[in-house]
Amino acid sequence: ESENKFNSIIKTAVDGIITIDTHGLMEMVNPAAQKLFGYNESELLGRNINMLMPEPDSSQHDGYMERYHHTGVPHIIGIGREVSGLRKDGSVFPFFLSISEVQLADRKVYTGFVHDITRQKVSEERLRRYA
Ligand code: HEM
Known part of the structure; x- marks a missing residue:
């Protein structure tokens, strides 16, 4: 019962939710996260989270995690x-x-929570420009 409830919450969440192991490999990607990054589930599970970020973070993310573990x-x-x-x-x-x-x-x-701020950024930029 409670497991079903948690699954439904994760599945219908507006924000992206991604779970990785200590090596950075994706174990769970909810539908919102799949949509945000433009992949389907099978393209993501078992792959390194660093595929979802641009350089220089992409090359350094394993190191970030290692630093934290140490x-x-x-x-x-x-x-x-x-x-x-x-x-x-x-x-x-x-x-x-x-x-x-x-x-x-x-x-x-x-567990990473991905809250898209594209729209906030656009309005911030507008405010800056017309201030
Ligand atoms: C650390 C970037 C996604 C897990 C970091 C750091 C950066 C970063 C810059 C190191 C910060 C520092 O040392 O100053 C990104 C970017 C992402 C991303 C650009 C875009 C996709 C994720 C996700 C997860 C995650 C989705 C988890 C599911 C971690 C962990 C650490 C870390 C465990 C080390 C702990 C910490 O520094 O708090 N990441 N990350 N990252 N990231 Fe990510």
């Missing part, structure tokens, strides 16, 4: 940050990324 000092987990996403068609879009660390019985996973 130091325990988070830079995004529990804080959030504005970052850039890379779609399948090569276009780049801004989103607010929040990450939570989930300790399961035998291992750890990370």
